[in-house]
Amino acid sequence: DAKTTQPPSMDCAEGRAANLPCNHSTISGNEYVYWYRQIHSQGPQYIIHGLKNNETNEMASLIITEDRKSSTLILPHATLRDTAVYYCIVRLRMDSSYKLIFGSGTRLLVRP
Amino acid sequence: SAVISQKPSRDICQRGTSLTIQCQVDSQVTMMFWYRQQPGQSLTLIATANQGSEATYESGFVIDKFPISRPNLTFSTLTVSNMSPEDSSIYLCSVEAVASGRFFGPGTRLTVL
Numbered sequence: 493d494a495k496t497t498q499p500p501s502m503d504c505a506e507g508r509a510a511n512l513p514c515n516h517s518t519i520s521g522n523e524y525v526y527w528y529r530q531i532h533s534q535g536p537q538y539i540i541h542g543l544k545n546n547e548t549n550e551m552a553s554l555i556i557t558e559d560r561k562s563s564t565l566i567l568p569h570a571t572l573r574d575t576a577v578y579y580c581i582v583r584l585r586m587d588s589s590y591k592l593i594f595g596s597g598t599r600l601l602v603r604p
Numbered sequence: 605s606a607v608i609s610q611k612p613s614r615d616i617c618q619r620g621t622s623l624t625i626q627c628q629v630d631s632q633v634t635m636m637f638w639y640r641q642q643p644g645q646s647l648t649l650i651a652t653a654n655q656g657s658e659a660t661y662e663s664g665f666v667i668d669k670f671p672i673s674r675p676n677l678t679f680s681t682l683t684v685s686n687m688s689p690e691d692s693s694i695y696l697c698s699v700e701a702v703a704s705g706r707f708f709g710p711g712t713r714l715t716v717l
Contacts, residue, residue: 526706528708533694533713534710534711535608535696535708535711536647536696536708537708538706538707541705579646579647589634589635589652589700591637591649591652592698592706593649594639594646594647594648595646596646597646
């Protein structure tokens with residue numbers, strides 16, 4: 493019961509910004525949005541996460557709408573190595589921790 | 605960050621047999637999880653490995669099929685029992701490291717003939 497919706501695939505040109513959208517309309521007030529990516533045959537790699545403010549790190553920026561029902565992951569200057577499946581995940585609270593339930597993700601192809 | 609290793613990295617097994625997958629972390633972690641990724645699919649959470657107690661399984665997964673152990677803070681095993689071709693998947697270990705976040709291992713690629 494993934495709580496996110498993503499387009500199945502996208503592409504962008506190398507050197508351009510890649511903007512990956514995600515809908516999470518049923519998100520609760522204390523649930524975080526996480527982004528991971530999975531390069532072919534490897535374990536998922538953490539990218540970024542946020543609650544309600546926009547976030548930026550060395551890999552990407554995360555823009556969360558004011559109503560928190562959607563977000564966008566931005567890779568500012570995509571490279572060929574950014575070709576991967578990108579997962580937008582809503583972190584679900586457990587008793588003493590939380591669990592990450594993966595949706596189907598977006599397959600991003602960066603073109604030369 | 606936590607460095608996670610899994611053994612074996614891949615295996616080919618016969619129907620009806622069992623395989624135990626090991627997950628070792630280089631530092632103490634609070635939580636450990638096991639995921640399955642079937643061919644061409646996303647990751648599905650199998651269970652939370654609890655130290656010193658029975659694992660907590662997600663809907664559709666049972667202990668008889670996927671027994672899990674976690675004897676200490678850095679090690680866990682997942683056994684895939686009485687395997688069938690439908691169990692062919694990548695099995696991934698994931699850990700929650702204190703103040704560092706959630707990390708994933710490289711996965712174990714299992715093929716059942």
